[in-house]
Amino acid sequence: MIHVLLPAHLRTLAQCGSEVELEVSPPVTLRSVLDALESRYPVLRGTIRDHGTLERRAFLRFFVCQEDWSHKPPDKPLPEAVASGAEPFMVVGAIAGG
Amino acid sequence: MSKVRVLVGTHKGAFVLTADGTRNKWDVSGPHFAGWEIYHMKGSPADPNRLYASQTSGWFGQIIQRSSDGGKTWETPGGGLKPPTSEGGMPSGESNKFVYDTSAETGKPLTTHQWYDGTQHPWEFKRVWHLEPSLTDPNTVYAGVEDAALFRTTDGAASWHELAGLRGHGTGPKWQPGAGGLGLHTIILDPSNPQRMFIAISAAGAFRTDDGGKTWQAINQGLRSQYIPDPKAEIGHCVHHMAMHGKRPGVLFMQKHWDVMRSDNAGELWHEVSGNLPTDFGFVIDVHAHEPETIYVVPIKSDSEHFPLEGRLSAYRSRTGGNEWEPLTKGLPQANCYVNVLRDAMAVDSLDSCGVYFGTTGGQVYVSPDAGDNWSPIVENLPAVLSVEVQTLA
Numbered sequence: 001m002i003h004v005l006l007p008a009h010l011r012t013l014a015q016c017g018s019e020v021e022l023e024v025s026p027p028v029t030l031r032s033v034l035d036a037l038e039s040r041y042p043v044l045r046g047t048i049r050d051h052g053t054l055e056r057r058a059f060l061r062f063f064v065c066q067e068d069w070s071h072k073p074p075d076k077p078l079p080e081a082v083a084s085g086a087e088p089f090m091v092v093g094a095i096a097g098g
Numbered sequence: 099m100s101k102v103r104v105l106v107g108t109h110k111g112a113f114v115l116t117a118d119g120t121r122n123k124w125d126v127s128g129p130h131f132a133g134w135e136i137y138h139m140k141g142s143p144a145d146p147n148r149l150y151a152s153q154t155s156g157w158f159g160q161i162i163q164r165s166s167d168g169g170k171t172w173e174t175p176g177g178g179l180k181p182p183t184s185e186g187g188m189p190s191g192e193s194n195k196f197v198y199d200t201s202a203e204t205g206k207p208l209t210t211h212q213w214y215d216g217t218q219h220p221w222e223f224k225r226v227w228h229l230e231p232s233l234t235d236p237n238t239v240y241a242g243v244e245d246a247a248l249f250r251t252t253d254g255a256a257s258w259h260e261l262a263g264l265r266g267h268g269t270g271p272k273w274q275p276g277a278g279g280l281g282l283h284t285i286i287l288d289p290s291n292p293q294r295m296f297i298a299i300s301a302a303g304a305f306r307t308d309d310g311g312k313t314w315q316a317i318n319q320g321l322r323s324q325y326i327p328d329p330k331a332e333i334g335h336c337v338h339h340m341a342m343h344g345k346r347p348g349v350l351f352m353q354k355h356w357d358v359m360r361s362d363n364a365g366e367l368w369h370e371v372s373g374n375l376p377t378d379f380g381f382v383i384d385v386h387a388h389e390p391e392t393i394y395v396v397p398i399k400s401d402s403e404h405f406p407l408e409g410r411l412s413a414y415r416s417r418t419g420g421n422e423w424e425p426l427t428k429g430l431p432q433a434n435c436y437v438n439v440l441r442d443a444m445a446v447d448s449l450d451s452c453g454v455y456f457g458t459t460g461g462q463v464y465v466s467p468d469a470g471d472n473w474s475p476i477v478e479n480l481p482a483v484l485s486v487e488v489q490t491l492a
Contacts, residue, residue, distance in 0.1 A: 009155065009158055047194075048158075051195045051196075051197060057159060
């Protein structure tokens, strides 16, 4: 079970709790986790990745095991600690703005 | 007794203000979608309880919200849990999906547009600036977006499709953003002709379709803009807003980046009606609900200051369709007021005594229940107001 942490605005939008649990078939990658997340909560489509290009939105980043995965290839397997559910997959919004 | 419902979009959420026909005592609901920019909210003329809202964020992009009960509850149409609809197994959820048309032959983008430095730049969707519900069908809505394009839904905002004839218009590659972006911010539907629609883009100008959005023509003749190389160019004018009275659909009024303009022939030719205004710069313009020759603007000091002249907030009214203007100040702050009134932040109701409303970047929403003679604040401390619309309810 993958544990996903979302920014507050996206939790409100998806009407989900602070942590989302997802079943993701191996290999567990950035792409497969986000696909599963958007499949569970279609309203999140376009809010994390661009609708057309599937590129990460500029003011969001992905962190796993205290490491920034924002620029890693989307099909690279995530660490076992994330795949096993021991560590969360974090979607983090930039701390900025008014 | 009739009621009014004022839909206020702000920098940090939406608010719904309601009152009876006296417009003295107001109920305030909100913030809805707290923390998000609400560029625009508008109700369907065909079903006043059907509302649409453009919810947007630099972080998370675009969301379209829909209400079927006058703003008490909201949903993201197309964004709920639904079974997979494609071979890929992904459920639908496209209420916020605005994808520009591509060439049917090549699959490549239709065109590029001009960037600030004069080079060509790809079209990039950023947000919905304006939602204009159909006059007859609650499920049909037009959306004006940045980068400038026009989209339409016919299924209550579950899916959106571009009317690409506008962007494919011959001048599209020459359109250039203003400092605030390349936004399509004004959509006016002609109640006497379902095939006719007017739109305006900053900083391209005004355009009209007479065939339901398939083809468009620039309607900027008579505009004069000193800030572009050819002041009388076919396109490139920074139109801030346009307004029309439903019973006089051939008469259009425009607040441009400098100059208040009027056209008596559906935009074929414009002439200036700034007259005795203290400055002809501003953003909003609107028409009295029952008097097609009575129009309103809020003059703003520019360039760059973008606040009222001498710190005195004044609306101006012309009862002659322009040129002769009178200041409307009673009840508005007349000292130390340095707010702005943005392009979609003025509206009128259609009660017997026409109400006029506008919102400010200081978070005030003002109402005049007597066509501008007297003003009072409905609310005074909202986030910066981006848009104001009014519904007159039976």
